[in-house]
Amino acid sequence: MRLDDDFDENGGGLPIIYTALLVSVFILIVLGVVVAANSDKKPKKDRSSYLVTEAVSESEEPVSPEADKKVAADLDIWDMYPEVTSKPTAEGTPKVKPTVIPTPTPTVTPTYNDGKHVEIVYPDGSNEWVTINDKWEKNNYDFTNLVDSGGKLRYISDGKKVSFLGIDVSRYQKEIDFNQVKDQGIEFVMIRVGARGYKSGTLSLDEYFERNLAAASEAGLDVGLYFYSQAINTAEAEEEANLVLNAIGENKITYPIAFDMEYVDNDTARIDTLTKDEKTVITAAFVNKIKEAGYRPMIYGNKEWLLKRIDISKFNQSSFWLSEEDKEPDYPYTYDMWQYTTEGEVYGIDGAVDLNICFVDYHAQ
Secondary structure, eight states, X not given: OOOOGGGOGGGGOOOHHHHHHHHHHHHHHHHHHHHHHHHXXXXXXXXXXXXXXXXXXXXXXXXXXXXXXXXXXXXXXXXXSOOEEEEEOTTSOEEEOOOOOOOOOOOOOOOOOSSSEEEEEOTTSOEEEEEOOTTSOBOOOOGGGEEEETTEEEEEETTEEOOEEEEEEOGGGOSOOHHHHHHTTOOEEEEXXXXXXXXXXXXXXXXXHHHHHHHHHHTTOEEEEEEEEOOSSHHHHHHHHHHHHHHHTTOOOOSOEEEEEOOOTTSOOTTTTOOHHHHHHHHHHHHHHHHHTTOOEEEEEXXXXXXXXXXXXXXXXXXXXXXXXXSSOOOOXXXXXXXXXXXXXXXXXXXXXXXXXXXXXXXXX
């Protein structure tokens, strides 16, 4: 094939100008390859950095660059490694210093059974040790002098009986043969006059009061009285005292008249929210009314009630009637009467009855 006339000169060789152009193009291609290779080595900006930048720009207070800086104290790197001694072992490995964990000191719950405290056990099983106040009058009973004859207690001193056995009754014992009761060695009876409802607050006379009072007096028993209170103020306490005084009439009362305020088991009562001071003032209102009428006032309560629920130091001229079912009561302060069981058995009474021992001869006063 015949070439164009432009390529026929010098035996078909390329002109110089074309050769220069080809060399230039080749050089440009090489440079382009080199530039492209270098650009691939630069780190690419991660998409997450854009997201962080955008998030910061949208916040109300941009995060300071200094916030991400940490000092050596912030990096707890030293806690990650055990402490080693500088002295290597025979094998050349540093010894690891063992971490010594101190043995905890066992917690000892004090019992305070030292004659300076008295224990109260609450209905839920918890207990509390109460400090005995040295300024308050203590009882001096020696319970090694107690003699138990078939559940009936006597207190013997210098070979003589210096106590009096009694019962306390209400409508729950129903009809009682007080002559048989006296034949069993019972010497006095505490009769419930009435009660105030622990929810309604309504006053009521015990339906067996008049019968019990007349029959016990006729049988020759010494008689004392008590009222079950749920008063929540002094006016109600005085109302209860007046009910008792009106119910006595012309009957002879030789033993004290007791104020019985207590909590209700397994239910809420209207006195539950009263403070210790409020219960003390209410008790005093009843006691003062009884004393003004010429009778001996008495305050009934268990160990918890007398130690924690009222201030007994306010009643220097009142007697106390302790309820504590135990072989030997540990209530430390003075009291004249002790209700030692609620499961007594006495002929002339159907079912259980509370038994009491009195350390004061009220009949002689």
